[in-house]
Each structure stands twice: as C-alpha cells, then as structure tokens.
Amino acid sequence: MSDLLTVEGLRVDYLTAGAPFTAVRDISFQIQPNEILGLAGESGCGKSTVAYALMRLHKPPALVRRGQILFEGRDVLSFTDTQLRAWRWSEVSMVFQSAMNSLNPVMTIFRQFHDMLRAHGPITRADAMDRTAEMLEMVGIPADRMQAHPHQLSGGMRQRVALALALTLLPKLIIMDEPTTALDVVVQREILQEVLRLREKLGFSVLFITHDIALMAQISDRIGIMRAGEIVEIGTASQIVTAPVHDYTRSLWDAMPILANAAEKGPAHAV
Amino acid sequence: MLSDPPILSLDRLTKTFTLRPIFGRATQVEALRAVSLDLLPGRALALVGESGSGKSTVGRMIVGHHAPTSGRILFEGRDIAELTRRGDQMRYRQAVQMVFQDPFSALNPAHTIRHHLQRALSLHQPEADPETALREILDDVDLDPVSTPSKFPHELSGGQRQRVNFARALAVRARLIVADEPTSMLDVSIRKSILALMQRLKTEHGLSILYITHDIATAEYLAEDTAVMFRGQVVEKGPTAQVVGAPQHGYTRLLRAAVPDPSIRLTGSDAGFAQDARQVRAASAAAVRGMTEVSTGHFIADHAAGDHATAETERADA
Structure with missing residues (x-):
C-alpha cells in the first residue's frame, strides 16, 4: 500500500537572536491510509511543531530547514498559497490543543461551518445547513444547537464541534494535537470512541499527538516516541506497550501512575 | 488511626454562586450541595471529580477564599467562622496552606527563591538561623540547597517550582496542605516524583493533605481516603x-x-x-x-x- 503521508528528514528550526534552536531534528515517518499514528513525548519535545509544519501552519521564527513532506506523492512544501488553501480542510484538517477555544466566540456554530464550506466551493445556505446538521448529529450533538454560540456549549461539546468541523470535507488525514487534554476522562473516552467509530465509517487517517501514552496506546495502530526533536522509537502500539526497546520509552511508562488493579478488573465495556 | 479526631471536617457545606450578567437575569449556581467530609491527621484525602464538580470550590473555601452559603468548616473541632480573634485567625491561616495547579504563576517572578522562603521563615520561625532553616527546607523537598536560593522562578522547571511551593508550606509549619491539581500542569515524567514528595511530607512531617484531582490513578497512589464528587x-x-x-x-x-488503560484497545463499535x-x-x-x-x-x-x-x-x- 502506498503511504498517505511521507515525512522524510524533516528539520524545523526556531530562529533566535543567537544560534537557531532545532525543535525537530531530521525526523522521518509514514502514515498509511486508515491508520492512527500516535506521537508521544513531553512538552517541548517538538511534537506540536511537527503537527504545525505538516499543515504548513508554522510561522516565523519557525522555519523548515530541510526535508520533505509528501502527501499522496505531492510535495506539500512546494504548494502555492492557493493550493494550500484548497488542500487544508479538504484533504488534511487539524483539531487543536485547545480546540474548545479555537472556535470563534462571536459566531454561531452554523456560521463557522458555513464559512468553511463556502471557502471550498459554492454552496447554498440551505445545503450548508443540511451539511452542518448532518455533521453535528454524527458527533452526537442535536442539530438545533447549530444556532448556539460556542460559550453556550460545554467544553466536551465544543470539542465535538471542532471534530465535526475537521471532518466536514471528508479529509484523508486529521491531525489531532492533544485533542482531549482539557477534558475529564469520561468525556475524553466518549470523544475518542466517536473518533474511532467515524474512522471505521469514513476511513480517514489520524496523527494523534499527546503526552498521555496510556491513552495513546488505547487507540493508536503505531506509536512514535519523541524526545528533544527526535523520534527515539517507533513501533506498533502493542510493541511500545509490552516490549519498549528505548530506555526513554521505558522511563515514560515508569513515570505513569497506573491503577494498580486495572488489568484484572477491566471495565465491562471496553473490548 | 481511625479513632483520632479529624483535623478538618466539612459539615453539610453548601455554596451558591449568583451570576449577574450585564444583561438579563441573575442566575444561581449551586456549586456545592451539602458536602460532608472528614480529613484525618497525617493522612491524605483525595477529592476526585470532573471539571465543574465543585472540588476546587471545596479547597478554596477551606483556605477562606469563599465563605460558605451554609454549613460549617471545622478545623480541629472549631468552626473557622467563629475564629474572631486575630490570633486565632492567623494560626489557622498558618496551619492551612494551599498549593496551586499552576506552578508558574504562584511565585513572584521578580524575587529569588531565597526571598520567597525566607519571608515565610522569618515570620513563622524567627528563632531559627535563617540560612540553616532555608537549607533544611530545600533539602526536605529535594532541591539543591546550595544553588537554588539565588535562583529566580524562571530558572526553575515546573516540577522544581512546585517543590518550592511545598517548601513554602513547610516554612510556615503548615499542618494541612490543600493541593489543587498540583501535578496536572507538569510533565508526565515528573508527576510521580511530586506525588512521592507529597507522600514523604505526609509520612515524615505528619502533614495532612487534601489532594484535589481529576486523576483517579494518582489518588490511588497517594491517598488513604478518597471522596468522589459530581455536580x-x-x-x-x-x-x-x-x-x-x-x-x-x-x-x-x-x-x-x-x-x-494501555492493555485495553478501544474500538468504535x-x-x-x-x-x-x-x-x-x-x-x-x-x-x-x-x-x-x-x-x-x-x-x-x-x-x-x-x-x-x-x-x-x-x-x-x-
């Protein structure tokens, strides 16, 4: 199978007054169609910088120094602004770390969908409404809430709206940067199961970025562990869980307080 | 242990906030509904719940940021609302210290760690030699007693800053620490070491800890008792x-x-x-x-x- 996304020797520097700071050091990885790749690491390891660079959302002083990003064989780094605008959201979308704050507070939910839909092709208001209703129901929000403003929704609902927005144009890849960090565990679980259900239905790939490797192990197919701008280990989720090779991966696991009897007393519903 | 009287008791504590928007009607939010809890001396009580469950409101009421709408907070058997003498109030505020979630904003960026701790030490342990006391306290929280005092908060990592916050509570000889999500803004790899520090303060210094968290796994690690809050x-x-x-x-x-739980795979079905x-x-x-x-x-x-x-x-x- 050919890769959906290929990253080859990507290096991202932050220009500073002194020597440039290399946030991402020549990393390479691939994402297959319909795959969830997890990228784990501590704050400052460069994982969010990777996400931003992939969508070419990085801004100065961040600078892609070398490397290649191929999306279905097309070179993303050479896209023109027009190509980029068409590519973002329709083929790759992103759910941000504070997705609940990434919605525009003075626009209704519907207007935010409408804006995005219009930017990607002609659409009538009625059609946009139908599409918004369909997407909101898909993530478990009653369609009539499209007339609400973001502050009238709970944090979990706003996160679902952000997810619905990211899915509306049926992208092939969704980059999720700490999508559930601000939510409590019950809501987090509900949203991630929604993501998995939608992936089965729609068949997109996900680059899932978080510092919570236990959570990542539950949903990713493969996991890459990042430290100081490098991927120190990459493997299948079960290998990273049961047989981590790199010392740093092992130290991440050791640092996690994990419920003592979690394994024997598995919750009734998770299989 | 169980026969000891609680160091802190909450007796049917209720808090109603009134929201008064610029436009429209005022609304009442019942943040706490008749919460009763006991915290035993030398033990940790974990208060677990989702955001908005009222767990932080409990912590803030204990340190006096909010007054109860009804109900009582008893510290060593005395209702803190009845501590009218200034001396009694001072003793209570000294005995109960809070450690906040955000270690970055809890310290004054313009002052060194020495300043932060020595102010507390000179007020509450005037008899001790300030430099020796400072070194001892830094030692207690596993910070380097030689290099740390002259540093400014921005020169320390989040975990080290959180240790300074615990040192400050030790400096005033606190007996109860209200720790509101003390590890949730720290990196995963250092969370456990902060939990271990709290564990040690509890066993070696006999401190009581009210540990407010949304993470039930860390509650299991630290606390003898757990209370779960919802709405x-x-x-x-x-x-x-x-x-x-x-x-x-x-x-x-x-x-x-x-x-x-890394051993359980989630599926969409x-x-x-x-x-x-x-x-x-x-x-x-x-x-x-x-x-x-x-x-x-x-x-x-x-x-x-x-x-x-x-x-x-x-x-x-x-």
Whole structure:
C-alpha cells in the first residue's frame, strides 16, 4: 500500500537572536491510509511543531530547514498559497490543543461551518445547513444547537464541534494535537470512541499527538516516541506497550501512575 | 488511626454562586450541595471529580477564599467562622496552606527563591538561623540547597517550582496542605516524583493533605481516603482501596472505567460507554438524600427519585 503521508528528514528550526534552536531534528515517518499514528513525548519535545509544519501552519521564527513532506506523492512544501488553501480542510484538517477555544466566540456554530464550506466551493445556505446538521448529529450533538454560540456549549461539546468541523470535507488525514487534554476522562473516552467509530465509517487517517501514552496506546495502530526533536522509537502500539526497546520509552511508562488493579478488573465495556 | 479526631471536617457545606450578567437575569449556581467530609491527621484525602464538580470550590473555601452559603468548616473541632480573634485567625491561616495547579504563576517572578522562603521563615520561625532553616527546607523537598536560593522562578522547571511551593508550606509549619491539581500542569515524567514528595511530607512531617484531582490513578497512589464528587455533591467516599478498587456508585464506576488503560484497545463499535455515561450522569445529578454505608467507612450516595437504581440495573443488563 502506498503511504498517505511521507515525512522524510524533516528539520524545523526556531530562529533566535543567537544560534537557531532545532525543535525537530531530521525526523522521518509514514502514515498509511486508515491508520492512527500516535506521537508521544513531553512538552517541548517538538511534537506540536511537527503537527504545525505538516499543515504548513508554522510561522516565523519557525522555519523548515530541510526535508520533505509528501502527501499522496505531492510535495506539500512546494504548494502555492492557493493550493494550500484548497488542500487544508479538504484533504488534511487539524483539531487543536485547545480546540474548545479555537472556535470563534462571536459566531454561531452554523456560521463557522458555513464559512468553511463556502471557502471550498459554492454552496447554498440551505445545503450548508443540511451539511452542518448532518455533521453535528454524527458527533452526537442535536442539530438545533447549530444556532448556539460556542460559550453556550460545554467544553466536551465544543470539542465535538471542532471534530465535526475537521471532518466536514471528508479529509484523508486529521491531525489531532492533544485533542482531549482539557477534558475529564469520561468525556475524553466518549470523544475518542466517536473518533474511532467515524474512522471505521469514513476511513480517514489520524496523527494523534499527546503526552498521555496510556491513552495513546488505547487507540493508536503505531506509536512514535519523541524526545528533544527526535523520534527515539517507533513501533506498533502493542510493541511500545509490552516490549519498549528505548530506555526513554521505558522511563515514560515508569513515570505513569497506573491503577494498580486495572488489568484484572477491566471495565465491562471496553473490548 | 481511625479513632483520632479529624483535623478538618466539612459539615453539610453548601455554596451558591449568583451570576449577574450585564444583561438579563441573575442566575444561581449551586456549586456545592451539602458536602460532608472528614480529613484525618497525617493522612491524605483525595477529592476526585470532573471539571465543574465543585472540588476546587471545596479547597478554596477551606483556605477562606469563599465563605460558605451554609454549613460549617471545622478545623480541629472549631468552626473557622467563629475564629474572631486575630490570633486565632492567623494560626489557622498558618496551619492551612494551599498549593496551586499552576506552578508558574504562584511565585513572584521578580524575587529569588531565597526571598520567597525566607519571608515565610522569618515570620513563622524567627528563632531559627535563617540560612540553616532555608537549607533544611530545600533539602526536605529535594532541591539543591546550595544553588537554588539565588535562583529566580524562571530558572526553575515546573516540577522544581512546585517543590518550592511545598517548601513554602513547610516554612510556615503548615499542618494541612490543600493541593489543587498540583501535578496536572507538569510533565508526565515528573508527576510521580511530586506525588512521592507529597507522600514523604505526609509520612515524615505528619502533614495532612487534601489532594484535589481529576486523576483517579494518582489518588490511588497517594491517598488513604478518597471522596468522589459530581455536580457539587459527594457521591461516594471511603478508604481508597474500596472506592477506587471496588467502586459501588455508578459515577465512580464510570470514572474508573474511563481511565486510560494501555492493555485495553478501544474500538468504535463500543457505543455502550456513551450511553452508560449519559444515564449515569443523569442519575447522579439528582439530589443526594443520604449516604449508605456499604462496608466499614465506605459510603455511597442515595439519590432522590430512585433513578440511580434504575440506571444501575440497566447498566448491568447492557
């Protein structure tokens, strides 16, 4: 199978007054169609910088120094602004770390969908409404809430709206940067199961970025562990869980307080 | 241990906030509904719940940021609202210290660590030699006693800053620390070491800790007792081994089941969880009529209207 996304020797520097700071050091990885790749690491390891660079959302002083990003064989780094605008959201979308704050507070939910839909092709208001209703129901929000403003929704609902927005144009890849960090565990679980259900239905790939490797192990197919701008280990989720090779991966696991009897007393519903 | 009188008791503590928007009507938010808890000396009580459950409000009321709407806070048997003499108030404020979630904003960026700690030391331990006391206290929280004092907060990592905050509580000889999510803004790899520090302060210094968290796994690590809050009410409380190990209330079970467990793969076809979550939330939000003791010291809430029982049955069928 050919890769959906290929990253080859990507290096991202932050220009500073002194020597440039290399946030991402020549990393390479691939994402297959319909795959969830997890990228784990501590704050400052460069994982969010990777996400931003992939969508070419990085801004100065961040600078892609070398490397290649191929999306279905097309070179993303050479896209023109027009190509980029068409590519973002329709083929790759992103759910941000504070997705609940990434919605525009003075626009209704519907207007935010409408804006995005219009930017990607002609659409009538009625059609946009139908599409918004369909997407909101898909993530478990009653369609009539499209007339609400973001502050009238709970944090979990706003996160679902952000997810619905990211899915509306049926992208092939969704980059999720700490999508559930601000939510409590019950809501987090509900949203991630929604993501998995939608992936089965729609068949997109996900680059899932978080510092919570236990959570990542539950949903990713493969996991890459990042430290100081490098991927120190990459493997299948079960290998990273049961047989981590790199010392740093092992130290991440050791640092996690994990419920003592979690394994024997598995919750009734998770299989 | 159990025969010791509690160092802190909350007695049917209620807090109602009135929101007055610029336009429209004022609305009442019941942040706490009749919360009763006991914290025993030299032990840690974990207060677990989702955001908005009222757990931080409890902490802030204990340190006096909010006054109760009704109910009492008893410190060593005395209602803190009745501490009218200045000396008594000072003693209470000294004995009870708070450690906040954000280690970055809790320290003054313009002052060194020496300044932060020596102010506290000179006020509360005037008899001690300031430099020796400073070194001892830094040693107690595993910070380098030689290089740390002259540093400014920005020169320390989040974990080190959080250690300074604990050192400050030690400097004033606190007996109860209210720690509100002290590890949630820190990197995963250092969270455990901060938990270990709290564990040690508890066993070596006999400090009591009210540990406010949304992370039930860390509660198990640190606390002897756990209380679970939902929508401003305590729904389950008792020894952590029972509450976290064998939860009885629907909401605690839900919370327990949702903790990420790397050995369990999630799939999209598990619609049961979301359905359960909705039912359990609806049932657990109903007013608590009383608590039933299911085993020694382990209580679960009885909710009004009996819909909690229904949800439990449906859960079992699912």
